[in-house]
Amino acid sequence: MKNFFQKEGNLRFGIGGKNDRNVSLINDDKLLVPNIFQLSxxxxxxxxxxxxxxxxxxxxxxxxxxxxxxxxxxxxxxxxxxxxxxxxxxxxxxxxxxxxxxxxxxxxxxxxxxxxxxxxxxxxxxxxxxxxxxxxxxxxxxxxxxxxxxxxFKNTKKINEDIQAEIENSHKPILFIEGDYDIKYLTKAADLLEKNEILDKLNLKDSDGYGNIDNVWKHFNTKLAEITPQKIILLYDCDISKKSE
Structure with missing residues (x-):
C-alpha cells in the first residue's frame, strides 16, 4: 500500500460498522482515502x-x-x-x-x-x-x-516547434566569455540599451577563466574549424593582452 500510494509512515485500513461499512485508508492516523470506492x-x-x-x-x-x-x-x-x-x-x-x-x-x-x-x-x-x-x-x-x-508524438505541433528551435539554436554563433558574471553584465547591458535581439542571436558560454578561452582557441585553430557549422567568438576581458590573431 505504501508503494501504491507513494507514502511513508504507517498505512492501514479503517473498516466501518456493518450498517455503514466504509473501507478507508489511514496514513499516520490521518485520513488518506475516505472510501476505497472513491479510487479511480x-x-x-x-x-x-x-x-x-x-x-x-x-x-x-x-x-x-x-x-x-x-x-x-x-x-x-x-x-x-x-x-x-x-x-x-x-x-x-x-x-x-x-x-x-x-x-x-x-x-x-x-x-x-x-x-x-x-x-x-x-x-x-x-x-x-x-x-x-x-x-x-x-x-x-x-x-x-x-x-x-x-x-x-513526432507529428504534434510541440515536437515540431522543439525540433525547429534546436535546429536554429545549433546554428547560432557561440560566444565564449571568461565567467558567469560576464553573462550577467552583458545581459543587463543589452536590457538597458534595448539590444536584446543581439544576444538572442548568440549562444553565450561561460569558459570559467581566460585560460579556458585559450584552450578553445587552440582547439579551433586547426582543420576542425572547417567542419564546425557555428562561428566561434572569443571575448576576453580588457585586461588580457592578446595578439591580433
Missing amino acids: TGETALLNLFLTILRDYDLCTSTVFESLDKIRGLVVIDEIDIHLHSLHQRNILPELISLFSGIQFIITSHSPLFILGLEEKLGNDGFMIIQLPKGIEITPEQFSEFEKAYSY
Whole structure:
C-alpha cells in the first residue's frame, strides 16, 4: 500500500460498522482515502489485482507467510495496462511487480511506458519481451508500440516547434566569455540599451577563466574549424593582452 500510494509512515485500513461499512485508508492516523470506492478505475484495478494474489496464495496453502518474497506461483494477466494512468504504468506497476520476487508473471501489454518502467526497475535481465504472434524475443527498443507512439508524438505541433528551435539554436554563433558574471553584465547591458535581439542571436558560454578561452582557441585553430557549422567568438576581458590573431 505504501508503494501504491507513494507514502511513508504507517498505512492501514479503517473498516466501518456493518450498517455503514466504509473501507478507508489511514496514513499516520490521518485520513488518506475516505472510501476505497472513491479510487479511480485504474487504482481499483491495481489494488484488486495485488490483493487477489495475496488472497489466492493464502487460500491455496497451509503455509503461513510473513513477507511477500515468500509467495510462490504463476500469475497470468491480460492487458495489464488497461485503464491505468501513465504514472501507474511507468512507476507504480513495475514497483508492485518487483515486490513479488517468487512469482512468475506472464503479462500482455501495449504500453511502452510499462516496458520502460520494467527495464528501469528490473534491469534487462529481469524480464523478457516476446513478440506475438511470431513468438520471438525482442528488446525494449524493438517493441512495436514504441515506434507507433513515437510516430504519433513526432507529428504534434510541440515536437515540431522543439525540433525547429534546436535546429536554429545549433546554428547560432557561440560566444565564449571568461565567467558567469560576464553573462550577467552583458545581459543587463543589452536590457538597458534595448539590444536584446543581439544576444538572442548568440549562444553565450561561460569558459570559467581566460585560460579556458585559450584552450578553445587552440582547439579551433586547426582543420576542425572547417567542419564546425557555428562561428566561434572569443571575448576576453580588457585586461588580457592578446595578439591580433
